[in-house]
Amino acid sequence: MKKEECFYLGKIVSKFSFKGEVLVKLDTDEPESYSRMESVFVNYNNNLVPFFIERCALHKSDLLRIKxxxxxxxxxxxxxxxxxxxxxxxxxxxxxxxxxxxHEIIGFKIVDASFGEVGIIKAVNDTTAQALFEIDHNGTEILIPMNDEFIDKIDRESNVIHVKTPEGLIDLYL
Incomplete structure (x- = not known):
């Protein structure tokens, strides 16, 4: 299994008992969805290694206790x-x-209500306070905040995201 075929679930943050149990800090809004897993892939020495789970349970709402x-x-x-x-x-x-x-919107086209076709999403930058669409516009990078107020519609069938950005935002990059 390759990392590109997987999503990040969380990180082992501490030991829980002397019997090998660990606590995992989950990267999810719904930790209860993962309390019945049978196995996971652990990034061990830069390889994804399958680990089978004897038992797991939520611990203090956002941690998962795994044996x-x-x-x-x-x-x-x-x-x-x-x-x-x-x-x-x-x-x-x-x-x-x-x-x-x-990960699912990489390659989607961005179309702005005023500007028209902006370009293709090449990445999402979520390292900033506000996540950003990184868009390739004929070789020029355009950044648009992933703000609910800017996103009009997502058309999964045609891989298009329709946005309505503030006047002049796209022009800043051109």
Whole structure:
């Protein structure tokens, strides 16, 4: 399994018991959705390695307490500290309407109500306070904030996102 075929689920942040249990900080708004998993991929030495789960349960609402098969001691758990967990993209729940996962809109066309066709989304920058569409407009990068007020409609069938940006925003880049 390759990282590109998976989504980031969370990171092992601490040991929970002397029997190899660990706590995982989940990167999700719905942690309860992941309390019945049978396995995950652990990024171990830069390889995604499948780990089977004996049991897991929510711990203090946003942490997941996991007991992996064959991780039976504190030393075994130490070896997994700070490791990232991944699941296949196929396990993501389908979103509809104006909700989307960042990875699914790469390659979508952006069309602005005033400007017209802006370009193709090449990436999403979520390292800033406001996530941004990174758009390729004939070799020029245009950044548009992923603001609910700017997004009019998402057409999944034709891979187009219709936006209505403030006057002059796109012109700043041209």
């Amino acid at each position: 992996f098969e064959d991780v039976d001691t504190e030393e075994d758990a130490d070896d997994l500290m700070k490791a990232e967990l991944y699941l296949p993209l196929t396990l993501l729940p389908k979103l509809d309407g104006d909700q989307f996962y960042y």
